[in-house]
Amino acid sequence: MRGGEILGVERRRRWTDEVKISILHEVGQSGWSVTDVARRHDLTRQHIYQWRRELRAKGLWPPSGRAASDRSVFIPVVPASPSLADSDVFPTGGSAEVTILLRNSRQLRCAAGINDATLLRLIRVVEAA
Secondary structure, X not given: OOOOOOOOOOOOOOXXXXXXXXXXXXXXXXXXXXXHHHHHOOOOHHHHHHHHHHHHHOXXXXXXXXXXXXXXXXXXXXXXXXXXXXXXXXOOOOOOEEEEEOOOOOEEEEXXXXXHHHHHHXXXXXXXX
């Protein structure tokens, strides 16, 4: 009996958790989407989502060990000097604007009087985009 003939290339690959984490970190960097990263590594988008779930179950993703929604922290802003708190810094006729620089290098600009719940939703949307 002759040996069998191989038709094509074996597609089943094994990925270590470290390699999976490295690939997952590429999503969102430089504006790369899940589709871009999957295409770059010759994967399907489903692999990326499956790896996230798998690594979350192992406690390896997100790397900090916390859920993404738990990473948002509000810090009170206190003027550095009393002169900054003067009313002439923000004229009464205009509205003050706050700019927040996010981890993914995007900026979120909003009115200073925005409520916390709305601001948290905006941050999540901009970080996920």
